[in-house]
Amino acid sequence: MAEEMKIIVFTLAHEEYGIEVDKVRTIERLMPITRVPKTPDFVKGVINLRGVVIPVIDLRGRFSLPESELGDNSRIIIVAANDLEVGFIVDSANDVIDLMSDAIENPPEVVGGIKAKYLSGVAKIGDNRLLILLNLSEVLNRGEIIQLEQFGE
Template sequence: MGEELKVIVFALADEQYGIEVDKVRTIERMMPITRVPKTPAFVKGVINLRGVVIPVIDLRGRFGLPETEPTESSRIIIVQVNDLEVGFIVDAANDVIDIDSDHIDSPPEVVGGIKAKYLRGVAKMDDNRLLIMLNLVEVLNKDEIIQLEQFEG
């Protein structure tokens, strides 16, 4: 048995994804997002969360999936990578599960149209579903982080 990973499961365009709980600060309902000029289309803007300005990325746009209007179940998952806090807009945040790290395989080159560099691996669930584990460091790769850090005052 490998180590147990606690993972937050979220939905994006009919796929299930996972982010390790220790990287997630909080999960919020949709809230007003202030648009910021001269940013990539998937950077939706910034939110003011309890006095902290946090950039928000639409993960659908980040992965080149068709963007949709937020729904009642849409959530903003606030993650922390290194010293950067960023919000990800997802279709729904479903639950927290434990995954045995031995059950995580390397990702294929492309999963659901998403390049492997954004993925840490694919976890096999007990019910035969696959859970796509994100590689947050790549999702927020350096060039984009530099752009995002300019927002932080």
């Protein structure tokens, strides 16, 4: 039986992506990010959000998408993955939608230049809209999580 899921929709390089609402803590406007040395390029640094230090990742950089200027619509989506809170910089966060689980298909090998391992599926919405769902445990692989946890200490 198909279950209904709530999905936060955001954009990156003109594609729509989704993360399950229960994995999202908050969506914030851009704020000052403190650079941390000796981290991968896509780790932009850390932010202090209400007294909690949170590492911030540029999802464009993570997925090897072309960089773009951050604008008024850019957001930091704070997600909880494996007991760690991490911020994702996205082009915009637009919408919350209800999605039936049976509308989700397995991802093809590459979608929008992103390897399938980072994706949990692709959902068809209506006749001409595709929503790419992220696999958070792969977006933050184990080695990177260990590195990021060290920032928080």
